[in-house]
Amino acid sequence: MELSGGEIIVQCLKDEGVEHVFGYPGGAVLHIYDAFFKQKELKHILVRHEQAAGHAADGYARATGKPGVVLVTSGPGATNVVTGVATAFMDSIPMVVLTGQVPTPVIGSDAFQEVDTVGITRPCVKHNFLVKRLEDLADTIKKAFYIATTGRPGPVVIDIPKDITDPGIKIPYHYPNKVKMRSYNPVVKGHLGQIKKAVKILMEAERPVFYTGGGVVLDDAAKPLTDLVDTLGFPITQTLMGLGAYPGSGKNFLGMLGMHGTYEANMAMHETDVLIAVGARFDDRVTGHVKQFCPDATIIHVDIDPSSISKNVRVDVPIVGPVKQVLKDMLKVVNEGDKKPKQQALKKWWKQIDKWRAMDCMKYDKKSELIKPQQAVEMLHKVTKGDAYVTSDVGQHQMFAAQFYRFDKPRRWINSGGLGTMGFGLPAAIGVQMAHPKAEVAVVTGESSIQMCIQELATCLQYDLPIKIILLNNGYMGMVRQWQEFFYDSRYSQSGMSVTPDFVKLTESYGHIGMRVEKSEDLEGAMKEAFSHKDRLVFLDVVVDPSENVYPMIAAGKGHHEMYLSPGSELV
Amino acid sequence: MRHIISILMENESGALARVANLFTARGYNIESLTVAPTEDLSLSRMTLVTSGSDEIIEQITKQLNKLVDVVKLVDLTEGGHLEREMMMIKLRAERTQREEIKRLVDIFRGKIIDVTDTSYTVELTGAASKLNAFIEAVNEELIIEVVRTGPSGIGRGPKGLSL
Numbered sequence: 001m002e003l004s005g006g007e008i009i010v011q012c013l014k015d016e017g018v019e020h021v022f023g024y025p026g027g028a029v030l031h032i033y034d035a036f037f038k039q040k041e042l043k044h045i046l047v048r049h050e051q052a053a054g055h056a057a058d059g060y061a062r063a064t065g066k067p068g069v070v071l072v073t074s075g076p077g078a079t080n081v082v083t084g085v086a087t088a089f090m091d092s093i094p095m096v097v098l099t100g101q102v103p104t105p106v107i108g109s110d111a112f113q114e115v116d117t118v119g120i121t122r123p124c125v126k127h128n129f130l131v132k133r134l135e136d137l138a139d140t141i142k143k144a145f146y147i148a149t150t151g152r153p154g155p156v157v158i159d160i161p162k163d164i165t166d167p168g169i170k171i172p173y174h175y176p177n178k179v180k181m182r183s184y185n186p187v188v189k190g191h192l193g194q195i196k197k198a199v200k201i202l203m204e205a206e207r208p209v210f211y212t213g214g215g216v217v218l219d220d221a222a223k224p225l226t227d228l229v230d231t232l233g234f235p236i237t238q239t240l241m242g243l244g245a246y247p248g249s250g251k252n253f254l255g256m257l258g259m260h261g262t263y264e265a266n267m268a269m270h271e272t273d274v275l276i277a278v279g280a281r282f283d284d285r286v287t288g289h290v291k292q293f294c295p296d297a298t299i300i301h302v303d304i305d306p307s308s309i310s311k312n313v314r315v316d317v318p319i320v321g322p323v324k325q326v327l328k329d330m331l332k333v334v335n336e337g338d339k340k341p342k343q344q345a346l347k348k349w350w351k352q353i354d355k356w357r358a359m360d361c362m363k364y365d366k367k368s369e370l371i372k373p374q375q376a377v378e379m380l381h382k383v384t385k386g387d388a389y390v391t392s393d394v395g396q397h398q399m400f401a402a403q404f405y406r407f408d409k410p411r412r413w414i415n416s417g418g419l420g421t422m423g424f425g426l427p428a429a430i431g432v433q434m435a436h437p438k439a440e441v442a443v444v445t446g447e448s449s450i451q452m453c454i455q456e457l458a459t460c461l462q463y464d465l466p467i468k469i470i471l472l473n474n475g476y477m478g479m480v481r482q483w484q485e486f487f488y489d490s491r492y493s494q495s496g497m498s499v500t501p502d503f504v505k506l507t508e509s510y511g512h513i514g515m516r517v518e519k520s521e522d523l524e525g526a527m528k529e530a531f532s533h534k535d536r537l538v539f540l541d542v543v544v545d546p547s548e549n550v551y552p553m554i555a556a557g558k559g560h561h562e563m564y565l566s567p568g569s570e571l572v
Numbered sequence: 573m574r575h576i577i578s579i580l581m582e583n584e585s586g587a588l589a590r591v592a593n594l595f596t597a598r599g600y601n602i603e604s605l606t607v608a609p610t611e612d613l614s615l616s617r618m619t620l621v622t623s624g625s626d627e628i629i630e631q632i633t634k635q636l637n638k639l640v641d642v643v644k645l646v647d648l649t650e651g652g653h654l655e656r657e658m659m660m661i662k663l664r665a666e667r668t669q670r671e672e673i674k675r676l677v678d679i680f681r682g683k684i685i686d687v688t689d690t691s692y693t694v695e696l697t698g699a700a701s702k703l704n705a706f707i708e709a710v711n712e713e714l715i716i717e718v719v720r721t722g723p724s725g726i727g728r729g730p731k732g733l734s735l
Contacts, residue, residue, distance in 0.1 A: 118586060123597050127640040130585070147640060182735065183582055183643040307634035310627070 003173040005134050005165035006035035009098065012141040014041055015175040018069050020060060020434050021045070022053040026073025027113060028100025031165035045434060045463060048455040050077050052427035054084010055453070058093050059428030062414045063389060064435045065220060067094040067148050074100040075113030078159075079120065083421060085155045086124040090418025091241060092218060094153035096144045097121075103163040104132060117159045126154030134164050138175050146179045151186025152305040153218060187304060190321025190329065198276070198300045198317050199333045205274035206345035207352075208234045211257065211286075214241030214417065215279020215303060221245070221324035222410040225278065228331045232341050235353055237265035239280050240402055241417040248406030249386075254353065255362075258286040259554050260399045263361035264353055266552070266560040269294055271352070276300040279323040282312040283418070284556075292559030302326045361552050361565050362403060370545040371520045373397060373472045376527075377404035380442060380470055383527045388440040389414065389432045393425040393449030396478030399550045401444040423452030426469065430456060433465040440468070440531065447473045448497045457510035460537045468530055469539040471503060474546040482549045486564075507539035516541040574603070575629050576655060576725045578733055579618040579636060579645040583609060587641040591618065594639065600624065600632055604722030612735075615643065619724045621700075644733060652728035658695065659703045660685070662716040665692040669714065680706050691716065699723070 003011060009032050013021065022045045025033045036044055047053045050072045057068025068088075072081050078099040088095045102111040118130045127147050129140050137160070144156040202208060216225050222245040229236045229252055236246050237257040246253055255262030257269055269275070275297040280286070287293045293313055301308075301315040302323055309318040319326055364374045377400050380388070390405055391414040392398040398415055407413045414432060416424040425443040433441045443450075450471055460467055472478075480495040504514030513536050517526035523542070530538040552563040581587050588607055595602045603621040610617045622632060629647065636642055648655075665673050670692070677684055677694050680702065686693035696706055700723050707718065727733065 119589070122586070122590060122593055128586075181640070184640050305638070307631065307638050311631060314627075 001173045002170040004031070004035070004167045004170050005137055005160070006031040006167060008137050008173055009141065009160070009165065010035045010039055010042060011173060012138055012175055013069060016141070016145050017066075019043060021069045021071050022047060022056040022060070022431065023071030024050050024053055024073070024077060026077050026100060028074035028102060028162045029071060029077075029165075031162065031167055032071065032098070032100070032160075034167065044071075045430070045459065047427065047430070047459050049453065050080035051083050051423065052430070052453050052456045052459070054081045054095075054097070055087065055421070055424050055427035056431035056434070057095050057097075058084060058088045059391060059414055059431030060435050061088070061093050061095055061431070062428070063411050063432040065218075065411070067096055067145060068431060070095065070097040072097070072099055073113065074102055074117070075115045077113075078115055078117040082121060082124065085121055085157065087416050087419045087421045087424060088155040089124045089126065091214060091416065092153050093155065094148040095155040096141075096148050097155055097157045099157060099159050101130070101159045101161040104161045105163070107161065117157065121157045124155075125157050128157040128159065130159045131161070131164050134169060134171055137164060138173065139179075142176045142179050143181065146181075147184060187320050188322065188325075190302065190319045190326035192329065194317060194319045195326060195329050196333055198319060199330060199337065200339075201274055201298055201300060201317065202232065202234075202276065202334075203337070203339040203341055205234075206342055207268075207272050207349045208232075208274040208276065209254075209268045209272040210234055210236035210246075210276050210278065211239070211269065211280055212236065212242045212245060212278040213239040213280025215323050216242055216245040217410045219279065219304070219323040220410070221279070221327050224324055224327035224331060226250070228327055228334070231331065231334060233346060234341070235268055235350070237261065237268065239283070239286055239417075240415070242280065243402060243413045244407035244410045247408040249408055256402055257560075258283075259288070259556075260403065260550050260552065263359050263552055263563060263565060264356035266554065266563060267356045268353060270560040272297045274298050274300070276302070278302045278327065279304075281308045284312070287312060288554050289557050289559050292561075359565065364548075368545060369520060371517070371523055371542055373400045373474070373544045373548055374404050375520060376470065376472055376523060376542050376544060377401050377444065379523050379527050380444070381405045383524075383531050384440050384442065388412070388442045389429075389436065390442050390444055391415065391425045391428040391432060392444045393446060393452075394420045394422045395446050395449060395480075396474070396482065396548075396550050397444050397446045397449070397472040399479075400472065405444075422449040425449060426453050426456045426467070429467045430459055430463075430465060433467055434463070442468045442470055444470050444472065446478060447471060447475065447500050447503075448477045451500070454506070457507065457512060457537070457539075461511045464535065465537060466533070466535050467537050469537070471539065471541045472544050473500075473503075473541055474544050474548070476546060479550070485549070486555070503539060503541040507537075512537040512539060514539045514541070516543070518543040573625075573629075574621065574623045574649070576648040576653070576723060577620045577622065577633065577636070577645055578648050578725055579620065580610070580643045580733060580735070581616050581618060582641045582643060583614050583616045584641055587616065588618070590639050590641055591620070591636065594635055595622075598631075598635065600628065606722045606724055619722070621723055643735065646727065646733050648725040648727060653725050654728060655699045655723050655725045656697055657700050657703055657723040658697045658721045659706075660693060660695055660719045661707070662691055662693045663710060664690060664714045664716055666690055673710070673714070676706075676709055680709075682706070
């Protein structure tokens with residue numbers, strides 16, 4: 001079979017099992033788009049801005065575990081997608097991003113829509129390629145998928161000059177089944193000796209705690225994690241990226257940890273004697289001040305990426321390997337061994353934890369006439385029976401969603417944790433809904449974030465995506481305002497966002513249903529009505545109490561035991 | 573502490589940029605860096621001199637290993653190794669100074685490779701510290717130009733860093 005470069009790309013994607021491509025055409029990718037036109041199996045989703053193509057493919061990948069695929073043109077197409085690529089990179093999301101490039105003979109001549117895509121994306125990709133010969137195209141695509149999906153996953157960019165896809169030049173097509181790279185060999189198995197050593201330490205622990213992250217979700221290791229935690233009877237806290245791996249309603253779950261984590265989770269971290277970190281990377285929002293992090297703990301760390309180990313916090317027992325396999329092996333060692341966890345000590349530990357739990361750190365005013373953002377998220381949980389895919393943007397609403405929508409399943413909570421990209425939620429939901437057409441998909445967002453990719457309402461109409469947008473509208477960039485209130489004597493510099501479009505009319509003009517709710521007594525009815533429109537996008541503008549802040553809060557640079565629990569309080 | 577890291581990497585365009593990028597992006601020190609092809613044309617050998625605490629050096633080697641183009645690397649400072657750097661130094665050499673410079677070059681086992689009425693160009697090879705010592709030994713006012721390659725290193729003993 002002889003194919004042109006454009007046809008090779010389409011065929012490779014099919015052979016790789018790709019079903020959806022998120023993209024936007026332009027000059028440098030016209031040949032590829034022509035090849036798309038001549039086939040039916042691969043579905044192309046036309047976004048309204050390339051940034052959204054990146055986030056949609058990212059959301060697709062997070063919801064399914066399969067790599068998201070993006071196709072954009074050179075120059076501005078490529079620069080617009082960079083935010084999407086960087087977002088995926090920070091959260092280790094597998095993506096393959098195809099960018100058009102000017103023809104090889106004019107590369108470097110400042111040609112129209114030329115930009116050094118490989119150079120611009122280098123710091124925010126797992127790897128990238130510039131295809132210089134047609135003969136290398138299929139191999140490069142295979143390598144890109146291999147690199148993106150194995151080891152610690154991440155985005156891979158392939159920059160393809162226009163002459164490589166010339167429909168007039170055809171070569172025999174062959175898509176390699178396998179790829180072997182001498183310079184890239186991710187670890188496939190954790191060291192059994194280290195695993196045994198870790199189990200021995202766990203059995204001696206008196207105040208143990210599991211601290212797990214996005215790596216558990218990425219490696220589909222929720223089941224072995226849950227089994228291990230329940231077998232040992234240890235408490236567990238999860239990072240923002242890890243929510244849902246161990247069920248949020250599970251009895252051993254302490255809630256999220258870190259800057260806006262629960263009192264019990266953070267206190268358990270501070271007092272623990274054995275910390276087992278799994279697929280987490282000791283991010284600064286989690287650790288707080290590193291010098292005060294888990295001061296008494298022996299630390300076990302399981303991660304696929306050796307460079308994550310002892311990067312921010314010194315680790316005592318490192319285990320490099322795929323999280324799922326390591327957890328399974330660990331469970332096996334636990335079950336086959338004759339030692340049991342220290343029951344007496346654990347009982348005492350749980351008693352202490354229950355005392356912390358009794359502080360009820362997540363309480364808020366439930367009788368308020370103004371709708372509380374926490375209440376809106378709890379209502380969303382109730383109306384969707386806790387089973388929706390929830391995407392979010394970045395800020396207070398993101399934290400409220402993470403805290404109050406108790407995720408019981410992995411891959412349900414989809415947010416930009418590492419990069420913190422406002423504008424992520426709506427396009428990510430497009431990817432999620434594409435992957436799961438029948439599922440309930442909700443975007444929890446703010447009036448500031450949603451405006452960063454609002455144009456995607458048109459994409460939702462074009463593909464009949466019945467996404468539900470829950471806008472927690474407080475008229476501020478809430479998290480910015482919260483920091484200004486706490487640390488800048490309430491000087492709200494440029495954080496007001498009272499000038500917004502009428503979101504109801506705006507949504508209607510895009511062909512969807514717009515609704516607005518202002519009183520807490522009307523919230524339940526409005527939310528139910530929104531979700532009763534099974535095949536329509538509904539944008540619910542929820543006017544919330546503008547003064548509400550996210551608690552608990554550890555100020556940047558403080559230790560886990562130093563939390564604000566409510567306005568005006570400080571706890572040490 | 574000063575470390576010499578020797579890296580075997582794919583001879584691909586952009587590989588050097590990836591290493592350089594890593595150092596700037598993560599704020600690591602880079603004192604010198606040399607790259608050249610090896611006997612296997614698909615591989616380049618890079619020698620990189622950096623400094624930092626043990627934790628930072630550990631991160632540097634891990635991050636370098638993570639780059640897809642890096643095939644293998646070794647921190648030469650961890651074991652016995654040889655280090656060589658080449659320098660070409662152009663010195664003002666007029667009547668009275670010529671004999672003294674010549675003697676100094678001999679002491680350092682260097683070679684004079686270019687001569688004019690008023691100058692010598694000296695080639696000198698050795699560990700970086702030896703080259704520094706030579707520069708300190710000559711009168712500063714005599715130095716016209718210094719060109720150094722940056723150190724290359726190789727481990728001692730019969731074993732080599734190869735595939």
